[in-house]
């Protein structure tokens with residue numbers, strides 16, 4: 005299989021990394037002891053937004069319906085100002101570590117880019133906060149293992165922002181498949197919007213009010229390039245994984261829900277980038293096909309489609325729209341945002357018999373999170389589910405970059421008998437950033 009991405013660059017940046025380490029005991033104990041001011045039954049939880057870009061502001065608006073927006077934080081003054089327009093009484097911060105010192109904050113909404121998710125989430129757990137974190141939950145498998153461990157030890161509530169879990173159509177599709185409505189499940193087709201193949205990009209002066217060094221955080225120091233920063237960071241492997249992780253955290257998550265492997269994962273993965281990326285441009289594969297197998301023999305093909313562009317626009321009306329199609333011995337069910345279809349109509353219309361297995365039901369992702377903050381129950385998309393879903397995406401990216409078939413052990417969360425592949429599960433962090441001390 006041909007390797008079309010920069011493997012050499014990856015090996016250089018990951019050379020000194022050992023994967024799958026755990027968090028130290030003192031860190032876990034500190035997280036378990038930390039607590040914000042107790043929340044009375046009629047109190048509205050204090051909420052802070054960290055990362056005030058488009059998505060952060062969007063989900064914080066939803067959070068503001070259930071809690072009180074007390075603080076907003078961004079390292080770019082322009083986006084901080086946008087948030088302050090929405091919540092003029094909130095206190096502005098440029099450094100999330102200062103914000104986390106407050107004990108009147110119960111909830112953190114994390115709308116930072118992917119390479120910051122875990123550091124912010126670990127620091128928030130250590131400060132005793134519950135978290136609504138945007139997807140993809142982590143940048144690496146190693147980060148996910150640390151985060152799941154820290155959430156469990158601290159007994160905090162973390163909702164992953166894969167909000168398709170709280171959508172009736174996706175739940176219906178998965179519930180039908182899990183109850184054998186399409187016979188024996190054989191194959192899952194996942195189509196994700198294709199990414200962007202553009203470049204080369206020019207370096208530029210850092211805009212006034214933006215702390216570029218802090219934006220880069222634990223990632224390698226590079227000159228400011230507009231495309232690397234807001235919104236389009238997701239097409240750079242250094243900060244994200246392209247649409248494979250950006251959209252995979254939605255549709256691969258649904259594939260796991262429907263197959264029932266959402267607290268485990270596939271056992272093999274093989275993938276290919278389908279076009280060479282442009283040197284000096286976006287670094288995450290824009291078009292790709294990745295094949296998985298599960299322990300029960302079910303196969304999955306996740307691939308990019310031109311049916312929808314990177315921003316959801318239709319680029320080719322004839323092409324397959326993004327979504328998930330479950331295929332079994334007795335028919336198929338296709339589900340995407342706003343649409344569910346089946347090979348024949350009664351697959352969807354015949355009610356499930358009494359005694360059928362019902363899945364966790366939530367019709368509002370943010371409300372489900374706030375309900376769980378009060379009840380201390382697990383939300384619909386808890387840390388392990390968020391981690392396992394993005395793991396499917398991350399091991400797909402690794403297989404694509406290594407260019408060979410890899411065997412995955414979902415129990416140990418390592419590639420079986422493949423030392424080189426295992427070095428890809430973690431990334432080296434630029435000083436002074438470490439997971440233990442944020």
Ligand SMILES: NC(=O)c1ccc[n+]([C@@H]2O[C@H](COP(=O)([O-])OP(=O)(O)OC[C@H]3O[C@@H](n4cnc5c(N)ncnc54)[C@H](O)[C@@H]3O)[C@@H](O)[C@H]2O)c1
Pocket residue numbers: 054055056057058059060077078079080083098100115116117118120138139140165166167218219221233234235236237238250
């Ligand atoms: N669930 C969904 O459907 C959905 C949709 C869009 C985006 N997202 C996710 O939301 C996240 C943000 O996406 P976006 O499009 O809003 O990105 P964006 O680049 O527009 O916004 C990110 C913001 O975070 C700020 N930031 C970066 N590091 C920070 C730090 N250490 N402390 C404080 N602020 C920091 C940036 O300055 C920027 O204002 C991404 O992880 C993305 O995948 C999810």
